[in-house]
Amino acid sequence: MPDLDSSPPVADIPREQQAREYESAHNRLFLIRLVLTVGALAAYLFSGASAQLAAGLRTRFGEAWLLVNGIYAFITIFGFAAFMFPLSVYADHVLEHRYGLSRQSLEGWFLDYLKGLLIELVIGVVFIEAIYVFLRYAPNLWWIWATLFYVAFAVVLTAVAPVLILPLFHKFEPLQNPALVDRVRAFAESAGLQVIGVFRWGLEEKTATGNAARAVSSWATRCWNATARRRFSRSSRTRSATTGTAISRA
Numbered sequence: 609m610p611d612l613d614s615s616p617p618v619a620d621i622p623r624e625q626q627a628r629e630y631e632s633a634h635n636r637l638f639l640i641r642l643v644l645t646v647g648a649l650a651a652y653l654f655s656g657a658s659a660q661l662a663a664g665l666r667t668r669f670g671e672a673w674l675l676v677n678g679i680y681a682f683i684t685i686f687g688f689a690a691f692m693f694p695l696s697v698y699a700d701h702v703l704e705h706r707y708g709l710s711r712q713s714l715e716g717w718f719l720d721y722l723k724g725l726l727i728e729l730v731i732g733v734v735f736i737e738a739i740y741v742f743l744r745y746a747p748n749l750w751w752i753w754a755t756l757f758y759v760a761f762a763v764v765l766t767a768v769a770p771v772l773i774l775p776l777f778h779k780f781e782p783l784q785n786p787a788l789v790d791r792v793r794a795f796a797e798s799a800g801l802q803v804i805g806v807f808r809w810g811l812e813e814k815t816a817t818g819n820a821a822r823a824v825s826s827w828a829t830r831c832w833n834a835t836a837r838r839r840f841s842r843s844s845r846t847r848s849a850t851t852g853t854a855i856s857r858a
Contacts, residue, residue, distance in 0.1 A: 630707050637699045641692065648691055658684070673744075674737060681736040682729055689725055696721065704815075712814045720814075723776050734761070774809075783808045 652658050661683060665676045689696075701717045704710035712720070738757050742750035774780070783789055783806045793803045 626707055630703070630709075633703055634699070637695065637703075641695060641699075644692065644695065645688075648688060652684075673740070677737055677740045678733050681733045685729055685732045686725075689728070709816050710814065711812070711816060716814070720777055727773065731765075778814070779810045780807045781810065782806070 662676070662680055665679055669675050669679075697717075700721075701710065701712070701714060704712075710717075735758075738761075739750070739754055742753040742757070746753055789806045792806050796803045
């Protein structure tokens, strides 16, 4: 598939100017995305499309309200993703290539997009189903149960993300730098933690930006924190290979 960006790269523009233009473009895209989202939600609700979809599903599946809610959530989330897809292509692929920040082909980006959409669909359906369960069986305290569910779900999600989700998008391999591994281990153990592995999070196949991250395991709970993402490096020699650290409580 051809690259959708017909404009030439901006390599001949000073990097500081590139950074300003890039941030300005993303700020405009954020506002456009916000306006489109609010407008689409308003049209979906006030045009009667949402009510018609719900009524049609109830007619088709009867009293199976869990199934009705799940299908409604799936169709709604997928529909909004389809509506916003052109903007996603431009913001996440075209603009990144224009400023030399992405190495992904359009096919590779689209595959990652589909993976992310599938995860979003699963999470969205689970959340909506849970809220309706609380509304049905605890109408007076549903918001408390929903909050507790959200906290518990966030803990579980951070536990499985480094193990099940991140490897879907990136390749992980043990860090082949004994000196750096020893430094990471010493730093973690000085805080009372036991390092179970230090890994290289290879992003250079997809991005030219600098990244840093860590994946932490504490009482069988893992979390990850993406930090220090630099859109523009002052040195053209900067590589985007990220080091990940898996740590567990001693």
